[in-house]
Amino acid sequence: MPAKNGKQFLDRINRAKPSVWFRGEQIDGRLSDHSAFRGLMSTQAELYDMQNHPDFQERMTYASPTTGDPVGLSFMQPKTREDLEKRRQMMMLWGEKHHGLLGRSPDYMNTGLMAFYTAAEILGEKEPKFAENMRRYYEFCRENDISLSHAFVQPHASRFDELLEDGSIETCAARVIEENEEGIIVEGAFLLATQGVTTDEILVYPPAYSYMPEEDSPRTFAFAVPNNLPGIRWICRESLVGGDSAFDYPLSSRFDEMDTLVLFDHVLVPWDRVFILGSDHLSMRLFAESGFHVHCGHQVLCRYIAKMEFTLGVILYMAETLDRATYPATIEKISEVIVHLETLKSLLIASEAGAVLDRFGSMLPDRRPLWTANVIFPKVYPRMMEIIQLLGGSGIIMLPSELDFSGDPKADLNKYLRGSDVDATQKTALFRLAWDLSTSGFGGRQTLYERFFFGDSSVVTNRLYQSYTDKKTYIGKVKTFLGQKDE
Numbered sequence: 216m217p218a219k220n221g222k223q224f225l226d227r228i229n230r231a232k233p234s235v236w237f238r239g240e241q242i243d244g245r246l247s248d249h250s251a252f253r254g255l256m257s258t259q260a261e262l263y264d265m266q267n268h269p270d271f272q273e274r275m276t277y278a279s280p281t282t283g284d285p286v287g288l289s290f291m292q293p294k295t296r297e298d299l300e301k302r303r304q305m306m307m308l309w310g311e312k313h314h315g316l317l318g319r320s321p322d323y324m325n326t327g328l329m330a331f332y333t334a335a336e337i338l339g340e341k342e343p344k345f346a347e348n349m350r351r352y353y354e355f356c357r358e359n360d361i362s363l364s365h366a367f368v369q370p371h372a373s374r375f376d377e378l379l380e381d382g383s384i385e386t387c388a389a390r391v392i393e394e395n396e397e398g399i400i401v402e403g404a405f406l407l408a409t410q411g412v413t414t415d416e417i418l419v420y421p422p423a424y425s426y427m428p429e430e431d432s433p434r435t436f437a438f439a440v441p442n443n444l445p446g447i448r449w450i451c452r453e454s455l456v457g458g459d460s461a462f463d464y465p466l467s468s469r470f471d472e473m474d475t476l477v478l479f480d481h482v483l484v485p486w487d488r489v490f491i492l493g494s495d496h497l498s499m500r501l502f503a504e505s506g507f508h509v510h511c512g513h514q515v516l517c518r519y520i521a522k523m524e525f526t527l528g529v530i531l532y533m534a535e536t537l538d539r540a541t542y543p544a545t546i547e548k549i550s551e552v553i554v555h556l557e558t559l560k561s562l563l564i565a566s567e568a569g570a571v572l573d574r575f576g577s578m579l580p581d582r583r584p585l586w587t588a589n590v591i592f593p594k595v596y597p598r599m600m601e602i603i604q605l606l607g608g609s610g611i612i613m614l615p616s617e618l619d620f621s622g623d624p625k626a627d628l629n630k631y632l633r634g635s636d637v638d639a640t641q642k643t644a645l646f647r648l649a650w651d652l653s654t655s656g657f658g659g660r661q662t663l664y665e666r667f668f669f670g671d672s673s674v675v676t677n678r679l680y681q682s683y684t685d686k687k688t689y690i691g692k693v694k695t696f697l698g699q700k701d702e
């Protein structure tokens with residue numbers, strides 16, 4: 216199946232029937248009928264429909280190198296600046312459709328997989344068949360429009376290894392407990408897979424960094440498997456969907472990406488789905504040399520911009536309805552958001568302007584502007600949510616529901632809750648949106664998500680710092696000024 220449409224997406228997820236647990240019970244029926252998933256899945260379906268819509272198809276797909284059929288453009292390896300531009304336009308189309316609220320829109324993982332594929336030869340250094348596995352798997356995903364979640368962070372409990380009396384170490388970290396003719400047997404858990412059950416497959420890999428890299432470690436492996444493989448169990452967090460009403464819950468009713476704890480109970484991963492086994496060094500090299508965080512950073516920055524534009528729109532509209540758009544204190548806050556948005560847009564342009572071909576033939580955007588954005592956004596996003604709260608005050612919480620507007624209180628609400636130039640229903644709709652973005656459970660998760668999206672802040676800043684080759688140049692300028700010699 217080349218680039219799929221919404222119905223094909225829904226049918227495939229509903230048919231898979233993985234073992235999903237929600238509030239202590241296993242989900243039996245179709246996921247798209249379940250209150251925790253139906254809004255999200257319908258949004259996902261709308262994204263996939265765009266791939267086949269005459270207005271978008273040309274910008275969202277490209278001709279498959281193997282069949283010539285249209286396949287998702289986010290799978291495309293960029294080889295020229297024009298390719299990068301095409302990828303950006305495609306990612307912005309999806310980003311603007313979900314206003315940056317879906318961290319796991321399909322282009323994110325498609326991009327990550329593409330990066331791994333381009334550098335597959337690194338995997339072959341230890342075992343040639345692993346490189347071949349990655350190449351085949353990428354092609355399988357591209358040609359069948361397979362959607363992916365990913366997991367690499369292990370539960371906190373796995374970080375407290377116990378030293379036993381016999382000198383061995385007891386751990387609950389996910390690990391390979393056996394290798395046999397058919398594949399590897401995996402046991403243990405991963406802390407989090409966002410959209411784990413609303414995608415087709417899960418890609419598991421080690422963190423991109425390790426403070427104590429090991430060779431032949433049973434904890435280091437990468438593989439991809441369908442979500443419904445025997446032995447895989449998904450435990451959902453509480454749903455943040457407030458209800459079905461798009462008026463009352465404008466965001467959570469459409470965009471709540473379920474997070475799941477993934478349990479592997481003696482799961483047999485077939486050999487042709489294994490990409491890394493044992494080597495932390497190889498795994499770290501794959502991340503660094505494939506440009507995983509650079510290609511993905513390009514996608515993430517497009518999403519940041521879509522989200523920032525939407526947030527700025529909410530803030531500007533709030534200021535208008537409160538008739539405070541001309542207050543200096545309001546202008547100062549709004550300008551803060553404008554500065555952040557314009558900074559991000561400039562970083563995106565700079566990343567493409569500085570793109571160079573890497574040794575795998577990929578046109579790789581300049582990492583410095585992208586990773587700068589990854590440091591900035593997690594800091595400014597919570598501040599933007601604070602600005603919404605500061606601007607809205609009690610209006611963010613004194614929010615009647617859709618039912619109130621069709622019931623007895625309607626006349627009073629219309630009189631007392633109207634805004635400047637908008638009626639009470641319009642103002643309430645806007646302020647419910649502001650609440651869902653900044654203050655509801657859904658909004659809280661969004662903020663947490665942005666804080667940790669590419670790792671915690673020390674990981675993200677370290678990535679930028681370590682790769683910043685300009686450091687020597689700037690020290691050199693100072694040494695020259697001081698009349699000191701460069702060593």
Ligand SMILES: Cc1cc2nc3c(=O)[nH]c(=O)nc-3n(C[C@H](O)[C@H](O)[C@H](O)COP(=O)(O)OP(=O)(O)OC[C@H]3O[C@@H](n4cnc5c(N)ncnc54)[C@H](O)[C@@H]3O)c2cc1C
Nearest residue numbers: 365366367368407408409474660663664667670671672673
């Ligand atoms: C909403 C959400 C969705 C996510 N989705 C996914 C997903 O789809 N797939 C996936 O693999 N992961 C996902 N993650 C996990 C994400 O990658 C991690 O949250 C991130 O890597 C940080 O790891 P952690 O949560 O274990 O936090 P920790 O590593 O426990 O860090 C928490 C805090 O403790 C600090 N800290 C940690 N160690 C030390 C130390 N030794 N000394 C001092 N301070 C320390 C950190 O700096 C940080 O501030 C998601 C997280 C969130 C919040």
